[in-house]
Amino acid sequence: MTGGNPQTAARAQLGADVDAAALEKAGEYIEQEEGAANRLGGWLAAFVTAAAVAMSAFHLYTAYAIVPTQTLRPVHVAMVLALCFLMFPVAPRWRHRVMWWDWVAALLAIAVAVYLVQGGDDLTDRNTSPLAWDIAFGIALLVLVLEAMRRTSGWIMPAICVGFLAYALAGPLLPAPWTHKGYDIGRLVGVMYMTLEGIFGSAVDVSSSLIILFTIFGAFLQHSGAGKFYLDFSFSAMGGRPTGAGRTVVLASFLLGGPSGSGVATTVTLGSVAYPMLARVGYEKNAAGGLLAAGGLGAIISPPVLGAAAFLIAEFLKISYLDVLLMAVIPTVLFYFALFLMVEIDARKFGMQQAVFDKVDSVWLLTRRYWFHFLSLVSIVFFMLWGYSPVLSVFWATVVSFATSLLRRDTALLPYDLFSGPGFWRRLAGSPFVKAMEGGSIGVLNVAATCAGAGIIVGVVTLTGLGLKFSSIVIAYAGGSLLLTAIFTALVVWVIGLAVPVTASYIICAVIAAPALTKLGVPEFAAHMFIFYYAVLSEVSPPTALSPFAAAAITGGDPYKTTLQCWKYTVPAFLVPFVFVLDPSGQGLLLMGSTKALATANWWSIAEVTITCALGIAALAAGFQGWALRRTTRLERGLLLVAGFLLAYPGWIADLAGIALVVAALALQLLKPRLQPA
Incomplete structure (x- = not known):
């Protein structure tokens, strides 16, 4: 979902440092997501x-x-x-x-x-x-x-x-x-056209009552200059330090992406302005593009708007949108915590220099004006x-x-x-x-058309009982194991997300894959948030890795190397969904799913799982970057990676083992100068 026309918004932000060819190429990727208008x-x-x-x-x-x-x-x-x-x-x-x-x-x-x-x-x-x-x-x-x-x-x-329509028509001809x-x-037309269970079902309900209103809101912010203010504020607040350029991308992606919910538009809008700064401090083209794409990805999971799929979560679960926002708070914080760690490590790993941000007013002056x-x-x-x-x-x-x-x-x-x-x-x-009024309607067209098409899928699944069949097959393959079922579900969501947008991927998997998790005791809210987060991976996974490809067009990097760099920045945070489906304590990351449940929640348990998850993300960030206190050896890197995976698995035994491995890796780093000659 975008505020106004993302093509116009993105192109309006392009600076003189980005050439016309890069602009045109990036525009092509926006058109792949938003349509060639x-x-x-x-x-x-x-x-x-x-x-x-x-x-x-x-x-x-x-x-x-x-x-x-x-x-x-x-x-x-x-x-x-x-x-x-x-x-x-x-x-x-x-x-x-x-x-x-x-x-x-x-x-x-x-x-x-x-x-x-x-x-x-x-x-x-x-x-x-x-x-x-x-x-x-x-x-x-x-x-x-x-x-x-x-x-x-x-x-x-x-x-x-x-x-799906063919599946509904050819039922008796299919194998068991x-x-x-x-x-x-x-009968098929009756369900799809003449009831509120097909095309005019829950997806169109959300599109007509919420998504379009948020696109209008986003367009009002964009055309009133809010987007430019968020960029200037981020540059001014984070400039002047070696990590300033990377931090600017992280902060600006949250401020820009939160109201828009569009990964590609946020990537292009931000990249056109921030890439010269990233290059100036020492980011090579692919790493810069990976960071920009990772920041854009955060737009889809960041309050207060999130992506269009977030509204569908509220509709499917029959909960308030405020509850969905509540569930997204800690995972969003952990996502940006991972990005901040990555840019801090980048600055030390690559010996980055300070950058001067020109023609930007002070934070206080900007805030006083806007x-x-x-x-x-x-x-x-x-x-x-x-x-x-x-x-x-x-x-x-x-x-x-x-x-x-x-x-x-x-x-x-x-x-x-x-x-x-x-x-x-x-x-x-x-x-x-x-x-702004025009942009609000134009910006919703591709999402609303997808919601109408998703109604066809939901109608067929409801009519034929496909969701129950699919969940039984997944559980059978997993042998009843919750961990294997979660892995299989993540793979299904990811594969579907390779071909379709986030909203469509979430809708398809919510009706065919979520029942597999709920059958094994995972609460519905945790199952749907798990599917939502893995549907978001479609933004950074070839062949539809539109955000990294758009970033590569701006930086002049290789699209596939940029995608790998984006994976490096985002993988630590994408282990988080496993935390809230594998163990009841992990649901604390979702703040127990609602404001009512939060009133009686165990706050110590929520704090404990959040801290251990953050430590796991830090270990994975250090492991994937090959840098903790200093450059890691293969042994130290292996210890940190294993520790990160253990800390992402709820349970006190896994947590203690993960903490022990982190301590061991850091001890080896601290002892290294004493054991080796200068």
Whole structure:
């Protein structure tokens, strides 16, 4: 999920030190994630802008007013599909144009929604025996959703959806244990189109009520200058020391990524500004790209927004979004703790020099001028703690962002001279407010199309019972072992994530893989967070390692070597999910899953598991970097790596063994000068 159009946001941040070829290459990777959008002109651009602004206005209205679910979801999908067909071409040769078939597809998407809404309860009640027109419109919707996904995300996700549809149709022909009774076209269309269990299911519910509101909020922050402020603040706060450039990347990735939730856009936006500083202090191209990509990856797991999948976790588990934010706090801290350790080790390992950050005001001056951008960032959590629902919280946070932007002329979303003299409509149309409203809708298109497609998968899994079959097979292969089941589940999530975006990967695995963990006693909240974190790995795993590839385009490094460097920076933190599924004490990292459970939690147990996990991350960081107090020998490196894995496995025996190995490795390092001649 992105705040506004990430392509525009990323390119706007590019500095003079990054050449046009690198910019163009990085833009290609953003387009792979967000879709290759048309750049229109004239009346077409005005029409699309008006439609996007109307879509944002409608969803802001629904956040405050009451709109029936049976109306909101179809209207949301119709708006998304119509804009997808106008904004994304059917093929590159027709890019930057809207062809007649695009208009036909857009109008058909609207007709499908109108037919469904007008049909009312009568249409819903006949979902088991649909009429011919019901089937026709249902098939049209399926085709439109598949085509919208193809245009925004490529062929893989539509192919997976077609595979699931084929599975539903061909049940009796399949071998055991995959066989089922099978369903005809009418029954399948009835579930997918005429109920709230298929395309208009939980994923579209989240997309229409939360995800789009957060993209609008992110667009308001971006166009009010919050993104530039977060970058300047990070540079100013962390500059002037050998580790300043690396620390800047870590801090800025959190501040930039938190409101946007987009890994690739954060990587490119940050990399275009920070890479010259990283190169100046001594980072080679691949290492710099790996650090930038790792920082971008943090955007997907960082409060207050996280990635779009976080909203789906709340929907699947029927918990508040505040509980999801609560569960993400300690893992996010540990992730950035690992990155900070890595940049500290880098500075010592490579003998990095100080860098001077030019043309950046002091921290206090920046904060005094633009303090209100921090208020916008934390207001969502404040409103949720005040008792507002997530939908109302992000609505009022958007209002706060709009109101506070007016405190300064250079951040105002509406120009100060809006009402002065003639030309009101021209000034309004060119204002940051209109651009933010447009960006909020355009930025959600690829995620919303994926959510609609994911509804096809969820509907098939629910209809056929595939989730229970799959979990039984996984447990059988694992021999009932929780550790092996967790490893197999992580591999399944990772493999699926190689081909599809994070949101789609999470949805698929939440319905087919999570039951395997819950059957073995893992709480649902821990199982879903485990799957969410491994779905995020799709951002840094070839062949869809978009964040490292985009970073490599900026730094001029090798894409695959940059991916390996990114893995080096992120692997320590990605052992954390195993902690909260293998032992009940590990659930302390998720703060027991909810505010209610936290009230009766054992705080000593939470502190203990957090500290041992942090120590394990530090051991792994030192082991992977080959540097602790000084450069490690093979023996010391092996001791640290084994210690890190032991400390990531909950249980006092593993913890004691891990601590003993860390102490042994550090003792060898301390004794080394005495045992060896100078």
